Amino acid sequence: MAVAKNTSLSRKALVLHAFETQAAYVPDMRAELEPAGTDWISAQTFFSDDEAMDEFLAFEQSRYARTDLKTAGAFLINDxxxxxxxxTVPLFVGFGLVPELSPASVALSFYTKKQLHHGKIYRSRRAxxxxxxxxxxxxxxxxxxxGDLYRIGIENHFCLVVDRVHAKTKLSRAALWxxxxxxxxxxxxxxxxxxxxxxxxKAAAMRILKTxxxxxxxxxxxxxxxxxxxxQGxxxxxxxxxxxGCCRFYLVEGGTCCSTCVLKSPQDRNEELQLAMRQNLSVG
Known part of the structure; x- marks a missing residue:
């Protein structure tokens, strides 16, 4: 639903509708407006806390054998x-909304999600x-x-996060960004x-990410x-x-390069993607 289709809604109603739509779209990572309770922490406080950062990195290292500290940093920033x-993206793409994104203005409620995949239970950090x-x-x-407003919000939010992950893991800031x-x-x-x-x-994303x-x-x-x-042809x-960027998953035990990894040649990447598409389309 584009912003232009919501002109009949009041601003308050549009915000509520946008947040309800985002929550239905991505229910395990909801955007919320309710006052933060005791299980919430500001992004500023969380990423400034050494103990919280160390626990997050230890969690990432516990997920796969042979996860070094730099790889844990890549997993953390990736997650x-x-x-x-x-x-935040669905709010902007669907409704043109850009919240205040400074770390002090955003509250987080973290939890661990477990998923069964091919007979194994995988854990991931969500919030x-x-x-x-x-x-x-x-x-x-x-x-x-x-778009510039949203980009500036992203940069302001992640400056702290990138600096802290870099300080803890020595993974380069450029790789994290x-x-x-x-x-x-x-x-x-x-x-x-x-x-x-x-x-x-797509056009908005490239304007934002190629500035x-x-x-x-x-x-x-x-x-x-x-x-x-x-x-049917x-x-x-x-x-x-x-x-x-590269999430470094190929370095852990049993890990591989992802389907669109920056380390792959375009030819290898496209051949693998076409194979996956043929399988999904039941084409021999």
Whole structure:
């Protein structure tokens, strides 16, 4: 649902509708407006706390054997950037809303999610995020100025996070910022599909993530299409996000490079994606 389709709603009603829609879309990482309770902590307080940071990194190291500290740092920023993107990108793509995103203004409620996959239980760190309703700005997905506002919010939020993860793990700031950009780009693609605004979402993401001088900007991150024919010979096109960073999962025991890893050649990447598409389409 694009902003232009909600002009009949009051600003208050639009905000409530947007947050309800995001919660239904990503229920395990909700954007919330209710006052923060005792199980909430500001992002500023959490990422400034050595004990909290050490526990988060230890959790990441416990998930897979042979996870070194730099890889744990990559996992941490990957997980947290996904949480941030899942809560904020749908609000912007679907409704043009940009909350106040400074670490002191955002509250977090962390928990551990367990999922059964191929007979094994995998754990991941998840969180809901609370925003100050008074700090929400109303804009449009296709307005570059509103995209700049969101980008500045991302940068302000993650400056602290990136600095703290870098200090703890010595993984370079550039590598960490690339992983933040990867998460933001993926959620723009996903939310664009959700709100029937794929091209506008992709264009906005590239404006935001390719801004000269921004720590989010890198040459490798982009979107690309892969085409595969189904069993009736109809060409099926799917859009993917090419990562600009590497999450280092290939370094852990049993790990591999992800499907759009920056370390893969475009030819190998596309061949693997086409194989996966053929399997999904039941094409031999």
């Amino acid at each position: 947290y950037a996904y949480i941030f993107a899942a809560t 809901h995020m609370r925003f100050d309703e008074a700090g929400i700005r109303h804009g449009r997905l296709d307005d570059p100025a509103d 690339r992983l933040v950009g990867d998460a933001i780009a993926q959620l723009f693609l996903d939310a664009g599909l959700r709100f029937d605004a794929v091209e506008a979402a 000269p001088g921004s720590p989010l900007a890198n040459r490798e991150l982009h979107y690309f299409d892969v085409t595969q024919c189904d069993r 109809k060409a099926i096109r799917e859009t993917f996000r090419q990562r600009g």
